Amino acid sequence: xxxxxxxxxxxxxxxxxxxxxxxxxxxxxxxxxxxxxxxxxxxxxxxxxxxxxxxxxxxxxxxxxxxxxxxxxxxxxxxxxxxxxxxxxxxxxxxxxxxxxxxxxxxxxxxxxxxxxxxxxxxxxxxxxxxxxxxxxxxxxxxxxxxxxxxxxxxxxxxxxxxxxxxxxxx
Amino acid sequence: xxxxxxxxxxxxxxxxxxxxxxxxxxxxxxxxxxxxxxxxxxxxxxxxxxxxxxxxxxxxxxxxx
Numbered sequence: 001x002x003x004x005x006x007x008x009x010x011x012x013x014x015x016x017x018x019x020x021x022x023x024x025x026x027x028x029x030x031x032x033x034x035x036x037x038x039x040x041x042x043x044x045x046x047x048x049x050x051x052x053x054x055x056x057x058x059x060x061x062x063x064x065x066x067x068x069x070x071x072x073x074x075x076x077x078x079x080x081x082x083x084x085x086x087x088x089x090x091x092x093x094x095x096x097x098x099x100x101x102x103x104x105x106x107x108x109x110x111x112x113x114x115x116x117x118x119x120x121x122x123x124x125x126x127x128x129x130x131x132x133x134x135x136x137x138x139x140x141x142x143x144x145x146x147x148x149x150x151x152x153x154x155x156x157x158x159x160x161x162x163x164x165x166x167x168x169x170x171x
Numbered sequence: 172x173x174x175x176x177x178x179x180x181x182x183x184x185x186x187x188x189x190x191x192x193x194x195x196x197x198x199x200x201x202x203x204x205x206x207x208x209x210x211x212x213x214x215x216x217x218x219x220x221x222x223x224x225x226x227x228x229x230x231x232x233x234x235x236x
Contacts, residue, residue, distance in 0.1 A: 033197035035210050094200040169189050
């Protein structure tokens with residue numbers, strides 16, 4: 001009992017420290033202009049309501065005893081899809097990339113690297129004999145697959161958008 | 172509705188969308204969206220664009236009924 005409380009306190013202290021440090025070192029001036037901030041707000045609203053509807057559907061399926069995935073898989077699937085939705089809408093509305101070229105390249109690299117890491121986890125799971133669909137429904141292996149697909153789609157979308165932007169800026 | 176006044180004022184100064192965007196401190200896509208009429212800028216951005224192009228708000232953003 002005491003150990004559990006201690007662990008919870010340690011986690012809280014680390015969380016507070018993390019938030020304090022990120023607030024201290026973050027760039028106070030936003031790199032996004034007013035149109036981009038508005039578009040990002042709309043994207044955030046879409047992904048938030050998607051998550052709400054997703055939670056509602058998951059809850060209803062649980063009530064009617066339809067077991068399609070474990071609780072942990074359901075939770076992470078909702079988070080991954082809603083986050084990917086937010087990023088995709090932001091990219092499509094020209095509101096994901098800031099004025100910093102360096103940061104834009106970093107985000108493209110991070111999309112592809114997270115996709116590669118997810119594929120590696122997926123392939124290692126397949127190698128161990130895991131399956132996409134087991135007794136409890138969708139397995140964690142499917143989660144890796146969906147995460148990798150989302151990452152690659154976002155990466156490709158970003159590259160296309162950046163190339164289009166370069167072409168239009170030259171015109 | 173397209174903002175042709177802004178486009179012609181920018182062209183008269185031989186500025187590209189990117190150059191105007193850099194002057195005003197927004198992205199090129201935002202200037203493009205304003206010119207195409209896809210985005211209604213705030214009054215602060217309108218004033219910043221007017222200062223950058225040396226025009227008044229009426230010159231660039233007033234629409235006759």
